[in-house]
Amino acid sequence: MSDPFDLPDLAVRTQGGAVVAANDEFFAGKENLIRPEPPQARDDFGARGKEYDGWETRRRRAPGSDWAVVRLGMPGIVHGVVVDTAFFLGNYPTSASLEGASVEGHPPAAALADAAWVPLLPLSPLAGGTENRFAVEPGPRVTHVRLTIHPDGGVARLRVHGEVVPDPRLLDAGPCDLAALENGGVVSGVSNAFYGSPHQLLGRGVARSMGEGWENARRRDDGNDWVEVALACEGTVTLAELDTSWFLGNAPGEASLTGTTADGREVELLARTPLQPDTRHRFVLPGDAGVTRVRMDVFPDGGMARLRLWGRPTEAGRAALRRRWEETAP
Secondary structure, three states: OOOHHHOOEOOOHHHOOEEEEEOOOOOEOHHHHHOOOOOOOOOOEEOOEEOOOOEEOOOOOOOOOEEEEEEEEEEEEEEEEEEEOOOOOOOOOOEEEEEEEOOOOOOOHHHHHHOOOEEEEEEEEOOOOOEEEEEOOOOOOEEEEEEEEEOOOEEOEEEEEEEEOOOHHHHOOOOEEOOOHHHOOEEEEEOOOOOEOHHHHHOOOOOOOHHHOEEOOOOOOOOOEEEEEEEEEEEEEEEEEEEOOOOOOOOOOEEEEEEEOOOOOEEEEEEEEEOOOOOEEEEEOOOOOOEEEEEEEEEOOOEEOEEEEEEEEOHHHHHHHHHHHHHOOO
């Protein structure tokens, strides 16, 4: 996927992101910035004025600018930024910039002021009521980003699209989900994603509705739909979870899993198997071959809430994780 905005949102709340600090949130709370759903129009007025689905600061009466710090749910390399000013028309910032920092551990918000912040997006003009999209030149991996708006105003959502770079120590501590977004798994191909993004298959936790899974359009030919996942690293997959929760009249009838090895060979992980609606299916796999990609075929079509591929990195996979971690250090 060459479009940076097709990459996962590293900051979204449902993947563990959090807005940990802001210098001002007089009219609307900073936490709204990373809500997963699109911003909504609000017609209500509160004690402090009209309510907005976003982050909004007061009118600035002195030189300066406002800022908010987001701890990424999935640390990684930023490739694209969306500063969405939806419904902010007479009160949006004229411009914005973004910086990133890589911080070890779980520091308190006050300690982030002394972090080594590096520029990701230079001061760039914004339009009101618009998804302002900016491609970002890839740099070092970051764990936090700081959005600065000039001079003040409101932003509905901040999206930070990028490539996850997992800490190899976490993946090597025991069996892990090699497909999970937070571990560095990513959707590398899909036949159809009409109703729901395939990235949601690899998200955290359980789906809370059918809208939090992957769903394709109804197929009207003799083929079938599929999604391919590039694993966090080469690994042996020993347990697969194919979760059709919430999919009642639109779950696939059957599914299979095929792995691809580092040298391009295809290996069968799970033969074509019947599925049930609204069910968390778990399958023990042989785990006798290291694979770098896994393709799930669904027959003939239908939706799925989550795909989990539990296993362990191979020696080659561990080495690749360590190299990537070292190469992307700030």
